[in-house]
Amino acid sequence: MSHLVILPFLLPIFGGLLLLLPPIQNSLSRQRIFAIFTSLLLILVSITLLHTSYSQGTQLYMLGNWQPPFGIALVADPLAALLVLLTSILGFAAILFACSGDDETGMYYHTLILLLISGVNGAFLTGDLFNLFVCFEILLIASYALLVHGGGKHKTQASLHYVILNLVGSSIFLIALGILYGMLGTLNIADMANKLHLLSEDDQLLVKVAGLLLLVVFGLKSAMLPLHFWLPRTYASASAPIAAMFAIMTKVGIYSIFRVHTVIFGENAGELANIAQYWLWPIAILTLFAGAVGALASSNLRLLTANMILISVGTLLVGAAIATEQAAGAAFYYLLHTTFVSAAMFLIADLVSRQRGKAEDRFVQARQMKQRDLLAGLFFVAAVAMVGMPPLSGFIGKALLLQSADTGAAMGWSWSAILLAGLAAIIALSRAGTTLFWRVSSIHDEGETVPRAKLIAIILLLSCSPLMVIFAGPITAITTAAAAVLFDPALSVDALLPTLTHNPGGY
Amino acid sequence: MLSFTVILVSIMVVIALILNLWRLFAGPDLADRLLALDTMYINSIALIILLGIWLSSTLYFEAALLIAMLGFVSTAALCKYLLRGDIIE
Amino acid sequence: MNFVLELIVSIFLLIGGGFILVGSIGLMRLPDFMMRLHAPTKATTLGMGGLLIASMILFTLREPGHISVHELLITIFLFITAPVSAHMMAKTALHQKLKMISRTRGQELLDPASQQLAPPQTTEKVESPKA
């Protein structure tokens, strides 16, 4: 039997734990080599998993050899596998980038990143709602620890907000789980979709509450309005490679919305069909607005990037709100793009900060950077991709999404919101770039030259954008397939539940 | 008869708990409140033993044992705080 | 289960419950902290003792061939820990110089006690300790 499905979860755990033990623990260089090795291996595994799940269909892994819905099952459909690959690449970049110094400013950097990856991968792969909660907690606790990496007032303060908000979020998650288990008597997502029909109309209302509470929880993770307040400060205060890694965190929330609200509360949920969409429309639009406002108001590059993430969240939520297979496929493509690019931008912001003296990455006149042309070039590529201008990946994602809006109202709202946010992004990023790179007060040769590892990490992330354009055909084929699985009950529900040999009991 | 006694004794213990709670609220000093809490731990052990007798089940014994052990640690720590501020130094 | 067994168990239960209640009444009624400190000893010693003996008897005699003595452990635990808790709380009260009711004798010892000093040598009643 193949254990490929669980490897993206286990591999980083083994890697991260071995890093804590001698002989690897004893020297930093050993830790680095081992961490890089682990994350490279993880990329290979993820690619294999994606290939398998795309070519052979969804892979089911029954943990403990217990059949679902009794045991926990991992579900590697193309969507999960794709996101796992995304996480792995991002993780590799974050580790590589940190190898030139950022991993020395605090303890356990590589371990925590690897464990974060495993939490994220677990969240993508699991087919069990309570296990999703557990994976959320793994990635959250790792993110808390990483957020304070490097120390400093701002980090402490930002993480205090982040942690407390998420603790409340976790409580709400548990309440929702309690309702769902209480009413449906199961924890398996696919099984929930099945059991929903057995309930009376009155009982379905309780499940609806749970569905909406889950929306709050996932919304908090994905930073949708008005639960987004934590994001800008949190992302802006984190160390660069961690902020880059965090680019995936909001996507976990988005992913969960797609997974839960499509499979359980999708078209086939009868009275409970599309319960989230009613709220998602205004929220998505407002999130885009908040992101645009935030982007325009940003006073430094990190904050700006954080707000760009907000815009991307809004865009993705529009995809979730449209709630068609086509929109979901578009959203997944956009998700990949935005994660790579915003991660790269955080890393670039760090390099910029380090070469601009006290001004750091604030939008004020400052001394010229030592390697201005290099950094400007990187910034330019990232910015073009970020605002969704051709020829980089942003435009395909955006166009796909716009195209997927079908009704007049959907088109009106989503197009104007997405396009206006795009305009705000153009204005904000062009101001940012011209100020950072061209408003120069003096020319010094101080500041550190960009280490090669950092450069490679950034180029790796950035090159994903043109590659996503060149190979847009196959990639959209995968994202389309990923969306198709979600929207087809035969694939997302029936295939995951072997014929039961056991009759469920009752209270 | 036994079940009647168990209920009667349970009520006595519960009344004791209420009295403890009253002391916990009334104070007047922190030490009084702490003492009230400590007594509540002990009375809870009694309650759990009674539960075991009532249900004629030994499954609850460990809970009682644990309260006995952990309640002490808790009281010791709370005292240490009042004495030294820092409980682990 | 026969009546005698039930009766014995009931008596022990009532003894236990009674002392537990007395302890808590004392906790409520007694006028100062140091006096209140005496109350829980009732609950821990005779109170818990009564209940645990009742439990032991019941579970041992309920079914033949099965002994239940592990309740003893709780008693042992309480006997080990309760005096220490009491000591710690008393120590706290002394340290914080909590008010004792005015008729308490030996209040002049509060000061040396709170600083863990020997009592002042003025009182004749106490022999000086051997060197």
Add this chain to the structure above:
Amino acid sequence: MEMLFALCVGVLTTCGVFMILRSRTFPVVVGLTLLGYAVNLFLFSSGRLSINSAAIIGSTDAYGDPLPQALVLTAIVIGFAMTAFVVILAMRGRGDLGNDHVDGRIPDHSSLSDKERN
């Protein structure tokens, strides 16, 4: 009994939420703990309430639902880990920011300085 149980959950939630909305870290932590109790009770009760039905095979005739218990166990442990982290983070916050306000700065209308409160 169910009504009483729900009432307790409600009161615990109310108290927890109110405390979470306070402005200093310690009450917030206490609030999170209270909310945690409420949540655990809630999750536990999703398996319905029953007495003398512990899920120990052979100990009784009717068994309560063991699954929510296992879930609550996991939730308790995770909650503990999270509480521990947030407590230490609060301490760190006090050290780094000089006060224990959740926002790291004391708003102007507060009359007491941190030092005075010690």
Add this chain to the structure above:
Amino acid sequence: MLAKPRFRWLPMPYHSMLLFVTWLLLNNTVAPGHLVLGAFLALGIPMLTSGLSQPQPALHKPIKTARYALMVLGDIVTANLEVARQVLGPLDQLHPALIAMPLDIEGDLPITLLASTVSLTPGTVSSEVSQCRKFLYIHALTMTDEAELIATIKERYEKPLMEIFSC
């Protein structure tokens, strides 16, 4: 006199004995399997914790110890009844007192045992030990004569304890 570990694999024989008995108590059994397991734990745990224990005076009179324990138990019962009456009766008849009892007994464990005994027996709580370990401060719920109380404690509890620890 301090007990020295006699064997490396049995650093605390009394502890081990106690643990063995406790194990059997916990499991309510004398089944062979548990005897083996209990013995294993009774030997293993002291080995693990020996590093964390300070050497203490050894118990020399196991029988006296048992007799002492029974006596204390008896005292607890009688004293409890007395104190219960006091607690429930009129409070103005109570004459609390804080006294300092000079200690003849030495060593951490003996003093602790004495203090615990004092606390366990109702009506008295050992409140503090002076730094020089020469005085035990005791709070009495009601006291008629200080000297008598001290004498009683010394006679009834301190002396047997001193014998048990032969100091």
Add this chain to the structure above:
Amino acid sequence: MSLFWIPLLPALGVLAPLFSAKFGRTNCAFATAFAPALALLLMLFKAPAVFRGETLIATVEWVPALGMQLSFRLDGLAFLFALLILGIGLLIILYARYYLSSKDSMGKFYAYLMLFMTAMLGIVLSNNLIQLWMFWEMTSISSFLLISFWHNNTDGRKGARMALAVTGAGGLALLAGLILIGKIVGSYDLSIVLQSGDLIRGHSLYPVALVLVLLGAFTKSAQFPFHFWLPHAMAAPTPVSAYLHSATMVKAGIFLMARFYPALAGTELWVIIVTLTGLATLLLGAYTALFKHDLKGLLAYSTISHLGLITLLLGMGTELAAIAAIFHIINHATFKASLFMAAGIIDHETGTRDMRRLNGLWKFMPHTATLAMVAAASMAGVPLLNGFLSKEMFFAETLLQHTLGSLSWMIPVLATLAAVFSVAYSLRFIHDVFFNGEPVDLPKTPHEPPRYMKVPIEILVGLCLLVGLFPAFIVGGLLHSASLAVLGGEVPYYSLSIWHGFNLALVMSIVAMFLGVVIYHNRRKLFKFQSQFPETDAKLVFESVIQCIVRGSVRIQQFFENGSLQRYLFLLFVMVALFAAKPLLQLVTTTGDREQLPLNGVALVLAVILMFAAIATVIWHRQRYISLLTLSVVGLVVSVAFAYFSAPDLALTQLSVEVVTVILLMLALFFLPQQTPKESSPARVARDLGIAALIGGIFATLNYAIMTRSGVSISDFFIANSKPGGGGTNAVNVILVDFRGFDTFGEILVLGIAALGIFKLINRMKVSMPSGDLKGRNWTKDSHPMILRTVSQSLLPLALLVSAYIFLRGHNMPGGGFIAGLITAVAIILQYIAHGVDWIKPRLRINYQWAIAIGVLISAITGVGSWMFDKPFLTSWFDYFHLPWIGEFELASAIAFDLGVYITVVAATLLILANLGKLTTTHRPTVEEKR
């Protein structure tokens, strides 16, 4: 497929200058020119086919999901534009070779230029709407780079930003428009779209699509009211102005209108919007140009005006007007590019572009002056030059249209008026610069530029002349094939001769010439009149609008995102209430049909205690120690409740966690203030209480509703399989270590990570410690009371024994690794409390970090162990064994898993608490010292 090479060659050419820059300027220029020259050649090979009226198409699939192919189309219109782009592009390369100074990075400049050229070619050759848009936006980006080429110059930066913002906005509108068209037609294939004109025009969304597409076109082509960016783009190096802002990019908007002419034009809406916009632009540009003292400013407004003219022509909707428009595109490109290049030479040689200082340059640079004068004459519409021809066609068309109904006569009048100004500013360009006295205070003494710098102008001016003299011969084929593409079918008869007889159009020309001269002659009065109006600098206005938006954004953001966690949490709770309340309000019955448990007094009292304690925690929350005590009561009652409701495992866990939590909170209490100040206003307290009660009510209702309902559950499976499948009688524990062992594995991972994270936090933590308790008393000096020490020590082995007991029975009875671990940890913590860190440290040499890793690894390896038996992760194994005397016993992999849990729990708890303890082992100040 060779069609692909036309845009691909310049795309590859982007690299050429970057690599050749170090081999000298001339070599760099040659290397750069190679690719476009080749592309031009390639295209000329296609000319015969195109002139025959064929449409060449080459397609490769790209993104099927987006309906996006890489598809190129070469028809007459594309050919015309591509010719302009490549031809003028080559001239610009030559010109820039001399224009750029040695300080400028020539490699970069050429690279940007090639990027732009690629994008432009992409637009005109696109046969797919999305692809067209892709290249469209690429022109915005590359033009941004080119305009801001001199980025140390504020004007350059701001001008570039403005251009990007305006054309970017238009681009976004265009995207929407194109997708809309795609939705209407069902394809993004241009060939299909162009054949679906009737379908599009008949669709209800046609007006929206039209407006969106026109927004794209108008912004790009600097049509009123989006014209303001163009003059500020003049901060760019002049080759850029000549190329982008006269010949190519601004024509992209025109191209777009021409391209979609078959699909979108021909409706009233089109006529009204396009005509009026064109007319307004034509007039405004012509009028404003006259007053610009900046040479390039004058040309910029002139460009705006001419773009308006072409737009107007396209808007009129007649076929001949469209042909005239195309003709004027060619003509304008030639004379305007040459004028810009001339202006660049003047700027280059004199150091200024201010016409108030530039005078009498004829003497210094007669050759350049001659060229400029011919081009300017063409711009003015002087006969025998190409500008005259298209303008004549324009006049003729204005006379034939009926756009404005009975007011249609205004259009020829206004067109003439614009022509008047056009003549005037052309005249100014000639007279004011080359004659009009002596130069004023020039930074340099002007002279003729290098020989080859003039070649591009000469070629273009030559074209002006040739077209002017032999229009049909030179551009007849080109115009015909382009018109064919625009008009979609038959091209009506039109005459490309110089002389059409003495008609009204000629009269208009003559009037324009005459009045133009008059106006220029009286320009000073006009300048004076104009100077009464405050000159609004579009750049300032634009910047201030942007500033305004930014400030507004900042204000909005600061208002909402004020950094207050309380607000964020409040919103979160409001959201929860909002989401939950709606379905709950619809719930018909709260109480379900399930039989309820009877209430009893003991439970009631316990519940009351629980609630009172919880409320007391709130009431006393400002006295933190008390709230900690009441919190403990809550925890205690919850544990008892778990026991009461048949969950002994939960009771045990809750109890042990409770103690550790209290210890932790007490540690926190020492390092945090011991009291909470009164900060909340009564209103705030009321608000918070309100939302809290609402949430509490919702949760309670939900809880009650669920508990009283009957339902199905998978739980029976666990009861049934616990013993036979999991080998344990404690179903809860079997779920934890077997059925859902994966959750437990995650849970210990969380605990381990939390410990690591906390250790990370504690490391180098600054702490402030209270010097005394709340009442200002010093702490006692007795840090480790003897009795506590003695007793704790003897409790340790006992506690470990209990741990072992709880651990081993866990699988079958309440207990398990987690609880056992906590008991062990608590026992060890008691040692820390009693003895202190300094005492413990040398006696307990455990590396907790390693222990955590080992603990989790043990669990993980146990899980992986099942791989050897070809079973999934965490598949359990157990068996019963029989030993003589000892009897039957069970061995299970779950025990190994639980051992991992145990070790992790112990290590994690101790790593947290023991390290916290270390913080204060240093000196602690007393109350007196602190004073």
